[in-house]
Amino acid sequence: MYGAILGDIIGQPYEFGGVKTTDFPLFGEKNTFTDDSVMTCAVADALMNLSEEADDASIERGLVHSMQIFGQRHPLAGYGGRFRKWLYSENPQPYNSFGNGSAMRVSSVAWLFPGSLERALHVAELTARVTHNHPEGTKAARAATAAEWLAMQGISKEEIAAVIRKEYYPEISHCFEIRPDYSFDVTAQGTMPAAFAAFFDGTSYEDVVRLGVSLGGDSDTIGAIAGGMAEAFYGMPHAMKKACRKKLTADLLDVLDRFDRILLERDHCI
Numbered sequence: 001m002y003g004a005i006l007g008d009i010i011g012q013p014y015e016f017g018g019v020k021t022t023d024f025p026l027f028g029e030k031n032t033f034t035d036d037s038v039m040t041c042a043v044a045d046a047l048m049n050l051s052e053e054a055d056d057a058s059i060e061r062g063l064v065h066s067m068q069i070f071g072q073r074h075p076l077a078g079y080g081g082r083f084r085k086w087l088y089s090e091n092p093q094p095y096n097s098f099g100n101g102s103a104m105r106v107s108s109v110a111w112l113f114p115g116s117l118e119r120a121l122h123v124a125e126l127t128a129r130v131t132h133n134h135p136e137g138t139k140a141a142r143a144a145t146a147a148e149w150l151a152m153q154g155i156s157k158e159e160i161a162a163v164i165r166k167e168y169y170p171e172i173s174h175c176f177e178i179r180p181d182y183s184f185d186v187t188a189q190g191t192m193p194a195a196f197a198a199f200f201d202g203t204s205y206e207d208v209v210r211l212g213v214s215l216g217g218d219s220d221t222i223g224a225i226a227g228g229m230a231e232a233f234y235g236m237p238h239a240m241k242k243a244c245r246k247k248l249t250a251d252l253l254d255v256l257d258r259f260d261r262i263l264l265e266r267d268h269c270i
Helices: 002-014 035-048 056-073 081-087 117-129 135-152 157-167 188-201 205-214 219-234 238-246 250-269
Strands: none
Touching (some): 002 219, 002 238, 002 250, 035 056, 035 219, 056 081, 157 188, 188 205, 188 219, 205 219
8 A cells, every 4th residue: 555655645646647667756845745645545444444354335334434534635636526525515415437546546456455365355346436437447446456466466467467457457558668659548448458557568567657657647646556466576675665755644554554564463373
């Protein structure tokens, strides 16, 4: 989850002015978290408040509650127009979105549901469909989760790429091929192949995020999605986790602390 949040923070300054190079400063005064990080924490908060065996209706209610709470707590984080209306609705309903928001907030699922890929993919779809119930929206959340879950099992990038190309996005290319003509795109179908290109081409967590941001599109969201996958595959350097925490508010840090405790306790039980 740190990987997604830090990817968002690193990409944020370049969201509307594509940097088109991997040679840019990772951190500065202008770097801040966006709605990607807020919703990443909201989804994790909801799932940690429920048992792993919770039914679909309970999970969806919990997701809506946490997303509205965190979203309203951070009203200036950069939400899209329809999502903002959803955040403040008394009866929030999915609105058939195929935006990339479904994938940028899903990074906790593979970590919280490590026992079964099928279960993790189902929960990932639930996290999407409370808003992004278009098939492209749910597919994006499932694809990101599949890559993270497989990476956590020690599966090679070649094998992960084969699964993703077969099941989700056959059109994934390389960053050097995408970069010249790639532009701002908030759709899932426009964002996911770019995020996967960065993940598959990168050689470390930092390299993956730099490649994603360098494409020049919706850089904070590409950074979040690719960064989540990169963390699952490479892990996160302690210094980067520390830098990430310095950029967050107390409520978001509380979610990360609870998340860390769950993973630590689980590791001790193995």
